[in-house]
Amino acid sequence: MLRGVLGKTFRLVGYTIQYGCIAHCAFEYVGGVVMCSGPSMEPTIQNSDIVFAENLSRHFYGIQRGDIVIAKSPSDPKSNICKRVIGLEGDKILSNSPSGFFKSHSYVPTGHVWLEGDNLQNSTDSRYYGPVPYGLIRGRIFFKIWPLSDFGFLRDRPNGHRFSDD
Amino acid sequence: MALSQGWVKRYFKAFCKGFFVAVPVAVTFLDRVACVARVEGASMQPSLNPGGSQSSDVVLLNHWKVRNFEVQRGDIVSLVFENILSKSVACELIHVTGTQDVAEQTSIFVVGVEGKEIRLGHRIFYIEPAFSFRVEG
Numbered sequence: 001m002l003r004g005v006l007g008k009t010f011r012l013v014g015y016t017i018q019y020g021c022i023a024h025c026a027f028e029y030v031g032g033v034v035m036c037s038g039p040s041m042e043p044t045i046q047n048s049d050i051v052f053a054e055n056l057s058r059h060f061y062g063i064q065r066g067d068i069v070i071a072k073s074p075s076d077p078k079s080n081i082c083k084r085v086i087g088l089e090g091d092k093i094l095s096n097s098p099s100g101f102f103k104s105h106s107y108v109p110t111g112h113v114w115l116e117g118d119n120l121q122n123s124t125d126s127r128y129y130g131p132v133p134y135g136l137i138r139g140r141i142f143f144k145i146w147p148l149s150d151f152g153f154l155r156d157r158p159n160g161h162r163f164s165d166d
Numbered sequence: 167m168a169l170s171q172g173w174v175k176r177y178f179k180a181f182c183k184g185f186f187v188a189v190p191v192a193v194t195f196l197d198r199v200a201c202v203a204r205v206e207g208a209s210m211q212p213s214l215n216p217g218g219s220q221s222s223d224v225v226l227l228n229h230w231k232v233r234n235f236e237v238q239r240g241d242i243v244s245l246v247f248e249n250i251l252s253k254s255v256a257c258e259l260i261h262v263t264g265t266q267d268v269a270e271q272t273s274i275f276v277v278g279v280e281g282k283e284i285r286l287g288h289r290i291f292y293i294e295p296a297f298s299f300r301v302e303g
Contacts, residue, residue: 021190077235
């Protein structure tokens with residue numbers, strides 16, 4: 001009786017570990033479903049939208065300008081942020097001062113990317129915490145699942161080009 | 167002919183079963199618990215590689231201990247540096263003493279203590295201005 005119960009318990013634990021590891025590998029190296037919260041990517045991604053993210057392009061260095069990526073937050077390592085890649089390393093980023101009179105520019109350093117949200121008025125992004133190291137990027141968002149009215153591939157950037165390549 | 171086909175099918179099934187059990191568990195273990203790495207270079211002497219180019223130290227990277235990102239001053243950590251254009255990954259074991267820009271280095275710590283991709287000692291990258299590390303002691 002006890003041996004039967006023990007055997008069943010061990011089998012259950014074994015299956016849990018096995019499927020947990022498969023799920024970890026899938027989410028880490030292939031992709032997964034993500035729910036986004038916050039207003040910083042409107043109108044492209046609204047609050048509580050469900051999107052599909054893939055991690056393959058991050059491992060194969062296929063992240064390009066204009067991609068929407070998920071990255072670890074530079075200010076809080078336990079949370080993730082969802083922004084658009086505006087500039088890669090070596091790009092010149094033009095930043096507007098509040099008065100609009102003095103326009104300054106800076107270069108994205110090696111191994112970093114410049115992230116900005118689509119909702120420029122309401123987004124804490126690289127304009128606030130600077131260029132983000134490429135190693136913090138977790139994956140690329142390319143497909144929206146929910147709401148069904150907005151099902152499909154994601155739109156291109158709504159804001160104009162604010163950088164120039166070297 | 168039928169017998170050999172049955173044998174091949176059984177072998178294939180056993181292989182797939184073992185593969186899908188062993189590989190994810192091993193990968194998850196190496197990612198989340200611990201993995202082994204070799205230290206190259208002389209920048210961490212005399213703590214690591216005291217013998218110079220004659221012998222390389224082998225270290226155990228403990229991912230489990232830093233799963234909550236709790237790093238103390240004086241810890242030896244491994245970092246990941248990834249570069250889109252050159253597609254190279256270089257890591258450096260550093261010994262950080264209490265400098266005033268530890269707060270600015272926090273994001274690099276977060277990346278590094280996950281400890282993946284350990285090919286050490288290729289190059290030392292100094293990323294100006296806030297992410298340059300000073301090796302002391």
